[in-house]
Amino acid sequence: MLYGLSYIFTKQATAVASPLALLGWRFLLAFVVMSGLIVVGVIHVSFKGKRLRPLLLVALFDPVLYFIGETFGISHTTASESGVFLACIPVAALLASAWLLHKYPTRLQVIGILITLIGVIVTVLAAGASASLSLIGYLFLLLAVVTYALYSVYVDKASAYTGIEITYIMLTAGAVVFVTMALIEALEHGNPQALFSLPVKHPSFAVAVAYQGIGSSVLALFLSNFAIAQIGVNKTASFIGISTVVSIIAGVLLLGEAFSSAQLIGAAVIICGVYTANNTFHRQKRQSQIEKKSD
Structure with a gap:
Protein backbone atom coordinates (compact mmCIF):
# COMPACT_ATOMS: atom_id res chain seq x y z
CA MET A 1 0.00 0.00 0.00
CA LEU A 2 2.84 2.38 0.84
CA TYR A 3 4.51 1.72 -2.51
CA GLY A 4 1.20 2.14 -4.35
CA LEU A 5 0.60 5.58 -2.83
CA SER A 6 4.15 6.69 -3.64
CA TYR A 7 3.31 7.00 -7.34
CA ILE A 8 1.17 10.07 -6.61
CA PHE A 9 4.04 11.79 -4.84
CA THR A 10 6.44 10.80 -7.62
CA LYS A 11 4.21 12.56 -10.15
CA GLN A 12 4.20 15.70 -8.02
CA ALA A 13 7.96 15.71 -7.48
CA THR A 14 9.07 14.92 -11.03
CA ALA A 15 6.95 17.80 -12.31
CA VAL A 16 9.53 20.19 -10.84
CA ALA A 17 12.69 18.06 -10.56
CA ARG A 26 14.59 10.68 -0.79
CA PHE A 27 17.42 8.42 0.33
CA ILE A 38 19.67 4.84 16.07
CA VAL A 39 21.52 7.68 17.83
CA VAL A 40 18.66 8.36 20.28
CA GLY A 41 18.24 4.64 20.96
CA VAL A 42 14.79 4.11 19.47
CA ILE A 43 16.15 1.34 17.23
CA ARG A 53 28.75 -10.08 1.88
CA PRO A 54 25.03 -11.00 1.87
CA LEU A 55 24.13 -7.58 3.28
CA LEU A 56 26.22 -5.69 0.73
CA LEU A 57 24.69 -7.72 -2.09
CA VAL A 58 21.21 -6.81 -0.84
CA ALA A 59 22.11 -3.11 -0.90
CA LEU A 60 23.72 -3.43 -4.34
CA PHE A 61 20.66 -5.08 -5.88
CA ASP A 62 18.14 -2.84 -4.12
CA PRO A 63 18.13 0.13 -3.97
CA VAL A 64 21.20 0.82 -6.13
CA LEU A 65 20.79 -1.30 -9.29
CA TYR A 66 17.01 -1.65 -9.02
CA PHE A 67 16.32 2.09 -8.90
CA ILE A 68 18.86 2.81 -11.66
CA GLY A 69 17.06 0.27 -13.85
CA GLU A 70 13.58 1.49 -12.91
CA THR A 71 14.35 5.22 -13.19
CA PHE A 72 16.13 5.13 -16.54
CA GLY A 73 13.88 2.38 -17.87
CA ILE A 74 10.73 4.39 -17.23
CA SER A 75 12.31 7.54 -18.68
CA HIS A 76 13.13 5.74 -21.97
CA THR A 77 9.85 3.83 -22.39
CA THR A 78 6.11 4.40 -22.12
CA ALA A 79 4.08 3.96 -18.93
CA SER A 80 2.38 0.83 -20.28
CA GLU A 81 5.66 -0.80 -21.29
CA SER A 82 7.35 -0.11 -17.96
CA GLY A 83 4.26 -1.32 -16.10
CA VAL A 84 4.24 -4.62 -17.95
CA PHE A 85 7.97 -5.17 -17.42
CA LEU A 86 7.82 -4.40 -13.70
CA ALA A 87 4.77 -6.65 -13.35
CA TYR A 104 10.35 -24.44 -4.75
CA PRO A 105 6.89 -22.86 -4.94
CA THR A 106 3.74 -24.89 -4.58
CA ARG A 107 1.38 -25.29 -7.51
CA LEU A 108 -1.03 -22.79 -5.94
CA GLN A 109 1.75 -20.22 -5.52
CA VAL A 110 2.73 -20.55 -9.18
CA ILE A 111 -0.90 -20.24 -10.30
CA GLY A 112 -1.51 -17.29 -7.97
CA ILE A 113 1.55 -15.35 -9.12
CA LEU A 114 0.71 -15.96 -12.78
CA ILE A 115 -2.85 -14.77 -12.15
CA THR A 116 -1.46 -11.65 -10.47
CA LEU A 117 0.84 -11.06 -13.45
CA ILE A 118 -2.09 -11.31 -15.86
CA GLY A 119 -4.12 -8.91 -13.71
CA VAL A 120 -1.34 -6.31 -13.63
CA ILE A 121 -0.81 -6.54 -17.40
CA VAL A 122 -4.56 -6.16 -18.04
CA THR A 123 -4.71 -3.18 -15.69
CA VAL A 124 -1.68 -1.45 -17.21
CA LEU A 125 -2.78 -2.00 -20.81
CA ALA A 126 -6.30 -0.78 -19.96
CA ALA A 127 -4.78 2.60 -19.19
CA GLY A 128 -3.64 2.87 -22.80
CA ALA A 129 -1.06 0.73 -24.53
CA SER A 130 1.70 2.40 -26.49
CA ALA A 131 5.19 1.39 -27.57
CA SER A 132 8.51 3.19 -27.55
CA LEU A 133 10.58 0.38 -29.11
CA SER A 134 13.51 1.59 -27.00
CA LEU A 135 16.12 -1.17 -26.63
CA ILE A 136 18.04 0.76 -23.96
CA GLY A 137 14.81 1.32 -22.05
CA TYR A 138 13.94 -2.37 -22.18
CA LEU A 139 17.42 -3.31 -20.94
CA PHE A 140 17.13 -0.94 -17.97
CA LEU A 141 13.70 -2.35 -17.09
CA LEU A 142 15.07 -5.89 -17.37
CA LEU A 143 17.84 -4.83 -14.98
CA ALA A 144 15.19 -3.64 -12.52
CA VAL A 145 13.25 -6.92 -12.72
CA VAL A 146 16.32 -9.13 -12.26
CA THR A 147 17.91 -7.10 -9.46
CA TYR A 148 14.67 -6.91 -7.45
CA ALA A 149 14.38 -10.70 -7.67
CA LEU A 150 18.00 -11.08 -6.51
CA TYR A 151 17.37 -8.59 -3.68
CA SER A 152 14.53 -10.81 -2.45
CA VAL A 153 16.81 -13.86 -2.49
CA TYR A 154 19.68 -12.22 -0.66
CA VAL A 155 17.42 -10.75 2.01
CA ASP A 156 16.48 -14.35 2.74
CA LYS A 157 20.18 -15.28 2.83
CA ALA A 158 21.02 -12.38 5.17
CA SER A 159 19.22 -14.15 8.02
CA ALA A 160 21.95 -13.18 10.49
CA TYR A 161 20.72 -9.59 10.34
CA THR A 162 17.53 -8.03 11.62
CA GLY A 163 15.10 -6.28 9.29
CA ILE A 164 16.21 -2.95 10.74
CA GLU A 165 19.89 -3.66 10.09
CA ILE A 166 19.21 -4.68 6.49
CA THR A 167 17.07 -1.61 5.91
CA TYR A 168 19.70 0.73 7.36
CA ILE A 169 22.45 -0.57 5.07
CA MET A 170 20.10 -0.33 2.06
CA LEU A 171 19.30 3.30 2.89
CA THR A 172 22.98 4.11 3.45
CA ALA A 173 23.89 2.69 0.04
CA GLY A 174 21.00 4.54 -1.59
CA ASN A 191 23.29 24.82 -11.44
CA PRO A 192 23.98 22.81 -8.27
CA GLN A 193 22.25 25.46 -6.13
CA ALA A 194 18.93 24.48 -7.70
CA LEU A 195 19.30 20.95 -6.31
CA PHE A 196 19.78 22.20 -2.74
CA SER A 197 16.90 24.69 -2.94
CA LEU A 198 14.28 22.27 -4.32
CA PRO A 199 12.47 21.53 -1.00
CA VAL A 200 12.34 25.25 -0.15
CA LYS A 201 11.15 26.53 -3.51
CA HIS A 202 8.69 23.72 -4.17
CA PRO A 203 6.56 22.58 -1.19
CA SER A 204 5.08 19.73 -3.27
CA PHE A 205 8.61 18.38 -3.78
CA ALA A 206 9.29 18.58 -0.04
CA VAL A 207 6.08 16.66 0.73
CA ALA A 208 6.98 14.01 -1.86
CA VAL A 209 10.47 13.60 -0.43
CA ALA A 210 9.07 13.33 3.11
CA TYR A 211 6.60 10.62 2.12
CA GLN A 212 9.02 8.64 -0.03
CA GLY A 213 11.92 9.04 2.38
CA ILE A 214 10.03 7.98 5.50
CA GLY A 215 7.03 6.02 4.17
CA SER A 216 8.37 4.32 1.03
CA SER A 217 11.97 3.93 2.15
CA VAL A 218 12.29 3.54 5.93
CA LEU A 219 8.91 1.94 6.69
CA ALA A 220 8.09 0.10 3.46
CA LEU A 221 11.61 -1.30 3.01
CA PHE A 222 11.63 -2.55 6.61
CA LEU A 223 8.21 -4.18 6.14
CA SER A 224 9.39 -5.82 2.92
CA ASN A 225 12.54 -7.17 4.56
CA PHE A 226 10.56 -8.37 7.57
CA ALA A 227 7.97 -10.07 5.36
CA ILE A 228 10.60 -11.97 3.37
CA ALA A 229 12.20 -13.16 6.61
CA GLN A 230 8.86 -14.31 8.04
CA ILE A 231 6.92 -15.80 5.11
CA GLY A 232 9.58 -16.23 2.43
CA VAL A 233 10.26 -14.86 -1.03
CA ILE A 248 -5.16 3.03 -9.38
CA ILE A 249 -7.53 3.70 -6.47
CA ALA A 250 -5.36 6.60 -5.26
CA GLY A 251 -5.24 8.06 -8.76
CA VAL A 252 -9.03 7.94 -9.05
CA LEU A 253 -9.78 9.30 -5.57
CA LEU A 254 -6.98 11.85 -5.18
CA LEU A 255 -6.05 12.88 -8.73
CA GLY A 256 -9.40 12.44 -10.44
CA GLU A 257 -8.01 10.01 -12.99
CA ALA A 258 -10.35 7.91 -15.15
CA PHE A 259 -11.17 4.35 -14.11
CA SER A 260 -12.32 1.89 -16.75
CA SER A 261 -14.17 -1.40 -16.39
CA ALA A 262 -11.07 -3.20 -17.75
CA GLN A 263 -8.99 -1.73 -14.91
CA LEU A 264 -11.61 -2.90 -12.41
CA ILE A 265 -11.40 -6.42 -13.84
CA GLY A 266 -7.60 -6.29 -13.71
CA ALA A 267 -7.67 -5.18 -10.07
CA ALA A 268 -10.05 -8.02 -9.17
CA VAL A 269 -7.78 -10.53 -10.93
CA ILE A 270 -4.77 -9.22 -8.97
CA ILE A 271 -6.56 -9.71 -5.66
CA CYS A 272 -7.59 -13.24 -6.69
CA GLY A 273 -3.99 -14.02 -7.63
CA VAL A 274 -2.63 -12.82 -4.28
CA TYR A 275 -5.25 -14.85 -2.41
CA THR A 276 -4.51 -17.97 -4.46
CA ALA A 277 -0.74 -17.68 -3.95
CA ASN A 278 -1.17 -17.41 -0.18
CA ASN A 279 -3.97 -19.93 0.24
CA THR A 280 -1.36 -22.63 0.85
CA PHE A 281 -0.20 -20.77 3.96
CA HIS A 282 -3.71 -20.74 5.44
CA ARG A 283 -4.21 -24.42 4.63
CA GLN A 284 -0.93 -25.33 6.33
CA LYS A 285 -1.87 -23.23 9.37
CA ARG A 286 -5.28 -24.92 9.67
CA GLN A 287 -3.68 -28.35 9.27
CA SER A 288 -1.14 -27.53 11.99
CA GLN A 289 -3.94 -26.42 14.33
CA ILE A 290 -5.85 -29.65 13.66
CA GLU A 291 -2.76 -31.75 14.37
CA LYS A 292 -2.15 -29.89 17.65
CA LYS A 293 -5.72 -30.49 18.76
CA SER A 294 -5.47 -34.20 17.94
CA ASP A 295 -2.26 -34.45 19.96
Whole structure:
Protein backbone atom coordinates (compact mmCIF):
# COMPACT_ATOMS: atom_id res chain seq x y z
CA MET A 1 0.00 0.00 0.00
CA LEU A 2 2.84 2.38 0.84
CA TYR A 3 4.51 1.72 -2.51
CA GLY A 4 1.20 2.14 -4.35
CA LEU A 5 0.60 5.58 -2.83
CA SER A 6 4.15 6.69 -3.64
CA TYR A 7 3.31 7.00 -7.34
CA ILE A 8 1.17 10.07 -6.61
CA PHE A 9 4.04 11.79 -4.84
CA THR A 10 6.44 10.80 -7.62
CA LYS A 11 4.21 12.56 -10.15
CA GLN A 12 4.20 15.70 -8.02
CA ALA A 13 7.96 15.71 -7.48
CA THR A 14 9.07 14.92 -11.03
CA ALA A 15 6.95 17.80 -12.31
CA VAL A 16 9.53 20.19 -10.84
CA ALA A 17 12.69 18.06 -10.56
CA SER A 18 14.53 15.21 -12.23
CA PRO A 19 14.11 11.60 -11.05
CA LEU A 20 17.71 11.55 -9.82
CA ALA A 21 17.13 14.68 -7.72
CA LEU A 22 14.10 12.98 -6.15
CA LEU A 23 16.04 9.78 -5.45
CA GLY A 24 18.95 11.71 -3.95
CA TRP A 25 16.76 13.71 -1.57
CA ARG A 26 14.59 10.68 -0.79
CA PHE A 27 17.42 8.42 0.33
CA LEU A 28 19.31 11.22 2.07
CA LEU A 29 16.25 11.99 4.22
CA ALA A 30 15.65 8.30 4.89
CA PHE A 31 19.27 7.82 5.96
CA VAL A 32 19.20 10.88 8.24
CA VAL A 33 15.91 9.85 9.88
CA MET A 34 17.01 6.28 10.52
CA SER A 35 20.45 7.39 11.75
CA GLY A 36 18.72 9.77 14.16
CA LEU A 37 16.54 6.94 15.51
CA ILE A 38 19.67 4.84 16.07
CA VAL A 39 21.52 7.68 17.83
CA VAL A 40 18.66 8.36 20.28
CA GLY A 41 18.24 4.64 20.96
CA VAL A 42 14.79 4.11 19.47
CA ILE A 43 16.15 1.34 17.23
CA HIS A 44 19.33 -0.69 17.54
CA VAL A 45 21.79 -2.15 15.03
CA SER A 46 24.86 -4.33 15.45
CA PHE A 47 27.09 -5.60 12.64
CA LYS A 48 29.85 -7.16 14.74
CA GLY A 49 30.79 -10.75 13.96
CA LYS A 50 28.44 -11.05 10.99
CA ARG A 51 29.29 -11.74 7.35
CA LEU A 52 28.90 -8.53 5.37
CA ARG A 53 28.75 -10.08 1.88
CA PRO A 54 25.03 -11.00 1.87
CA LEU A 55 24.13 -7.58 3.28
CA LEU A 56 26.22 -5.69 0.73
CA LEU A 57 24.69 -7.72 -2.09
CA VAL A 58 21.21 -6.81 -0.84
CA ALA A 59 22.11 -3.11 -0.90
CA LEU A 60 23.72 -3.43 -4.34
CA PHE A 61 20.66 -5.08 -5.88
CA ASP A 62 18.14 -2.84 -4.12
CA PRO A 63 18.13 0.13 -3.97
CA VAL A 64 21.20 0.82 -6.13
CA LEU A 65 20.79 -1.30 -9.29
CA TYR A 66 17.01 -1.65 -9.02
CA PHE A 67 16.32 2.09 -8.90
CA ILE A 68 18.86 2.81 -11.66
CA GLY A 69 17.06 0.27 -13.85
CA GLU A 70 13.58 1.49 -12.91
CA THR A 71 14.35 5.22 -13.19
CA PHE A 72 16.13 5.13 -16.54
CA GLY A 73 13.88 2.38 -17.87
CA ILE A 74 10.73 4.39 -17.23
CA SER A 75 12.31 7.54 -18.68
CA HIS A 76 13.13 5.74 -21.97
CA THR A 77 9.85 3.83 -22.39
CA THR A 78 6.11 4.40 -22.12
CA ALA A 79 4.08 3.96 -18.93
CA SER A 80 2.38 0.83 -20.28
CA GLU A 81 5.66 -0.80 -21.29
CA SER A 82 7.35 -0.11 -17.96
CA GLY A 83 4.26 -1.32 -16.10
CA VAL A 84 4.24 -4.62 -17.95
CA PHE A 85 7.97 -5.17 -17.42
CA LEU A 86 7.82 -4.40 -13.70
CA ALA A 87 4.77 -6.65 -13.35
CA CYS A 88 7.11 -9.56 -14.09
CA ILE A 89 8.99 -9.06 -10.79
CA PRO A 90 6.97 -11.68 -8.82
CA VAL A 91 7.66 -14.31 -11.49
CA ALA A 92 11.37 -13.42 -11.52
CA ALA A 93 11.47 -13.59 -7.70
CA LEU A 94 9.82 -17.01 -7.77
CA LEU A 95 12.37 -18.33 -10.28
CA ALA A 96 15.31 -16.84 -8.35
CA SER A 97 14.05 -18.39 -5.11
CA ALA A 98 13.82 -21.83 -6.72
CA TRP A 99 17.21 -21.54 -8.44
CA LEU A 100 19.33 -19.94 -5.70
CA LEU A 101 17.53 -20.89 -2.47
CA HIS A 102 16.12 -24.23 -3.64
CA LYS A 103 12.78 -23.17 -2.18
CA TYR A 104 10.35 -24.44 -4.75
CA PRO A 105 6.89 -22.86 -4.94
CA THR A 106 3.74 -24.89 -4.58
CA ARG A 107 1.38 -25.29 -7.51
CA LEU A 108 -1.03 -22.79 -5.94
CA GLN A 109 1.75 -20.22 -5.52
CA VAL A 110 2.73 -20.55 -9.18
CA ILE A 111 -0.90 -20.24 -10.30
CA GLY A 112 -1.51 -17.29 -7.97
CA ILE A 113 1.55 -15.35 -9.12
CA LEU A 114 0.71 -15.96 -12.78
CA ILE A 115 -2.85 -14.77 -12.15
CA THR A 116 -1.46 -11.65 -10.47
CA LEU A 117 0.84 -11.06 -13.45
CA ILE A 118 -2.09 -11.31 -15.86
CA GLY A 119 -4.12 -8.91 -13.71
CA VAL A 120 -1.34 -6.31 -13.63
CA ILE A 121 -0.81 -6.54 -17.40
CA VAL A 122 -4.56 -6.16 -18.04
CA THR A 123 -4.71 -3.18 -15.69
CA VAL A 124 -1.68 -1.45 -17.21
CA LEU A 125 -2.78 -2.00 -20.81
CA ALA A 126 -6.30 -0.78 -19.96
CA ALA A 127 -4.78 2.60 -19.19
CA GLY A 128 -3.64 2.87 -22.80
CA ALA A 129 -1.06 0.73 -24.53
CA SER A 130 1.70 2.40 -26.49
CA ALA A 131 5.19 1.39 -27.57
CA SER A 132 8.51 3.19 -27.55
CA LEU A 133 10.58 0.38 -29.11
CA SER A 134 13.51 1.59 -27.00
CA LEU A 135 16.12 -1.17 -26.63
CA ILE A 136 18.04 0.76 -23.96
CA GLY A 137 14.81 1.32 -22.05
CA TYR A 138 13.94 -2.37 -22.18
CA LEU A 139 17.42 -3.31 -20.94
CA PHE A 140 17.13 -0.94 -17.97
CA LEU A 141 13.70 -2.35 -17.09
CA LEU A 142 15.07 -5.89 -17.37
CA LEU A 143 17.84 -4.83 -14.98
CA ALA A 144 15.19 -3.64 -12.52
CA VAL A 145 13.25 -6.92 -12.72
CA VAL A 146 16.32 -9.13 -12.26
CA THR A 147 17.91 -7.10 -9.46
CA TYR A 148 14.67 -6.91 -7.45
CA ALA A 149 14.38 -10.70 -7.67
CA LEU A 150 18.00 -11.08 -6.51
CA TYR A 151 17.37 -8.59 -3.68
CA SER A 152 14.53 -10.81 -2.45
CA VAL A 153 16.81 -13.86 -2.49
CA TYR A 154 19.68 -12.22 -0.66
CA VAL A 155 17.42 -10.75 2.01
CA ASP A 156 16.48 -14.35 2.74
CA LYS A 157 20.18 -15.28 2.83
CA ALA A 158 21.02 -12.38 5.17
CA SER A 159 19.22 -14.15 8.02
CA ALA A 160 21.95 -13.18 10.49
CA TYR A 161 20.72 -9.59 10.34
CA THR A 162 17.53 -8.03 11.62
CA GLY A 163 15.10 -6.28 9.29
CA ILE A 164 16.21 -2.95 10.74
CA GLU A 165 19.89 -3.66 10.09
CA ILE A 166 19.21 -4.68 6.49
CA THR A 167 17.07 -1.61 5.91
CA TYR A 168 19.70 0.73 7.36
CA ILE A 169 22.45 -0.57 5.07
CA MET A 170 20.10 -0.33 2.06
CA LEU A 171 19.30 3.30 2.89
CA THR A 172 22.98 4.11 3.45
CA ALA A 173 23.89 2.69 0.04
CA GLY A 174 21.00 4.54 -1.59
CA ALA A 175 22.01 7.84 -0.01
CA VAL A 176 25.66 7.52 -1.07
CA VAL A 177 24.94 6.48 -4.67
CA PHE A 178 21.92 8.65 -5.51
CA VAL A 179 23.10 11.82 -3.79
CA THR A 180 26.34 11.47 -5.76
CA MET A 181 24.44 10.92 -9.03
CA ALA A 182 22.12 13.87 -8.32
CA LEU A 183 25.12 16.14 -7.65
CA ILE A 184 26.85 15.03 -10.86
CA GLU A 185 23.67 15.73 -12.81
CA ALA A 186 23.32 19.18 -11.20
CA LEU A 187 26.95 20.03 -11.96
CA GLU A 188 26.51 18.95 -15.59
CA HIS A 189 23.63 21.42 -15.87
CA GLY A 190 25.78 24.10 -14.22
CA ASN A 191 23.29 24.82 -11.44
CA PRO A 192 23.98 22.81 -8.27
CA GLN A 193 22.25 25.46 -6.13
CA ALA A 194 18.93 24.48 -7.70
CA LEU A 195 19.30 20.95 -6.31
CA PHE A 196 19.78 22.20 -2.74
CA SER A 197 16.90 24.69 -2.94
CA LEU A 198 14.28 22.27 -4.32
CA PRO A 199 12.47 21.53 -1.00
CA VAL A 200 12.34 25.25 -0.15
CA LYS A 201 11.15 26.53 -3.51
CA HIS A 202 8.69 23.72 -4.17
CA PRO A 203 6.56 22.58 -1.19
CA SER A 204 5.08 19.73 -3.27
CA PHE A 205 8.61 18.38 -3.78
CA ALA A 206 9.29 18.58 -0.04
CA VAL A 207 6.08 16.66 0.73
CA ALA A 208 6.98 14.01 -1.86
CA VAL A 209 10.47 13.60 -0.43
CA ALA A 210 9.07 13.33 3.11
CA TYR A 211 6.60 10.62 2.12
CA GLN A 212 9.02 8.64 -0.03
CA GLY A 213 11.92 9.04 2.38
CA ILE A 214 10.03 7.98 5.50
CA GLY A 215 7.03 6.02 4.17
CA SER A 216 8.37 4.32 1.03
CA SER A 217 11.97 3.93 2.15
CA VAL A 218 12.29 3.54 5.93
CA LEU A 219 8.91 1.94 6.69
CA ALA A 220 8.09 0.10 3.46
CA LEU A 221 11.61 -1.30 3.01
CA PHE A 222 11.63 -2.55 6.61
CA LEU A 223 8.21 -4.18 6.14
CA SER A 224 9.39 -5.82 2.92
CA ASN A 225 12.54 -7.17 4.56
CA PHE A 226 10.56 -8.37 7.57
CA ALA A 227 7.97 -10.07 5.36
CA ILE A 228 10.60 -11.97 3.37
CA ALA A 229 12.20 -13.16 6.61
CA GLN A 230 8.86 -14.31 8.04
CA ILE A 231 6.92 -15.80 5.11
CA GLY A 232 9.58 -16.23 2.43
CA VAL A 233 10.26 -14.86 -1.03
CA ASN A 234 7.46 -16.69 -2.84
CA LYS A 235 4.59 -15.49 -0.63
CA THR A 236 5.97 -11.96 -0.33
CA ALA A 237 6.39 -11.62 -4.11
CA SER A 238 2.71 -12.31 -4.67
CA PHE A 239 1.80 -9.10 -2.83
CA ILE A 240 3.72 -6.84 -5.24
CA GLY A 241 0.68 -6.56 -7.51
CA ILE A 242 -1.28 -4.92 -4.70
CA SER A 243 0.69 -1.70 -5.26
CA THR A 244 -0.85 -1.51 -8.75
CA VAL A 245 -4.36 -1.71 -7.29
CA VAL A 246 -3.58 0.91 -4.64
CA SER A 247 -2.03 3.28 -7.19
CA ILE A 248 -5.16 3.03 -9.38
CA ILE A 249 -7.53 3.70 -6.47
CA ALA A 250 -5.36 6.60 -5.26
CA GLY A 251 -5.24 8.06 -8.76
CA VAL A 252 -9.03 7.94 -9.05
CA LEU A 253 -9.78 9.30 -5.57
CA LEU A 254 -6.98 11.85 -5.18
CA LEU A 255 -6.05 12.88 -8.73
CA GLY A 256 -9.40 12.44 -10.44
CA GLU A 257 -8.01 10.01 -12.99
CA ALA A 258 -10.35 7.91 -15.15
CA PHE A 259 -11.17 4.35 -14.11
CA SER A 260 -12.32 1.89 -16.75
CA SER A 261 -14.17 -1.40 -16.39
CA ALA A 262 -11.07 -3.20 -17.75
CA GLN A 263 -8.99 -1.73 -14.91
CA LEU A 264 -11.61 -2.90 -12.41
CA ILE A 265 -11.40 -6.42 -13.84
CA GLY A 266 -7.60 -6.29 -13.71
CA ALA A 267 -7.67 -5.18 -10.07
CA ALA A 268 -10.05 -8.02 -9.17
CA VAL A 269 -7.78 -10.53 -10.93
CA ILE A 270 -4.77 -9.22 -8.97
CA ILE A 271 -6.56 -9.71 -5.66
CA CYS A 272 -7.59 -13.24 -6.69
CA GLY A 273 -3.99 -14.02 -7.63
CA VAL A 274 -2.63 -12.82 -4.28
CA TYR A 275 -5.25 -14.85 -2.41
CA THR A 276 -4.51 -17.97 -4.46
CA ALA A 277 -0.74 -17.68 -3.95
CA ASN A 278 -1.17 -17.41 -0.18
CA ASN A 279 -3.97 -19.93 0.24
CA THR A 280 -1.36 -22.63 0.85
CA PHE A 281 -0.20 -20.77 3.96
CA HIS A 282 -3.71 -20.74 5.44
CA ARG A 283 -4.21 -24.42 4.63
CA GLN A 284 -0.93 -25.33 6.33
CA LYS A 285 -1.87 -23.23 9.37
CA ARG A 286 -5.28 -24.92 9.67
CA GLN A 287 -3.68 -28.35 9.27
CA SER A 288 -1.14 -27.53 11.99
CA GLN A 289 -3.94 -26.42 14.33
CA ILE A 290 -5.85 -29.65 13.66
CA GLU A 291 -2.76 -31.75 14.37
CA LYS A 292 -2.15 -29.89 17.65
CA LYS A 293 -5.72 -30.49 18.76
CA SER A 294 -5.47 -34.20 17.94
CA ASP A 295 -2.26 -34.45 19.96
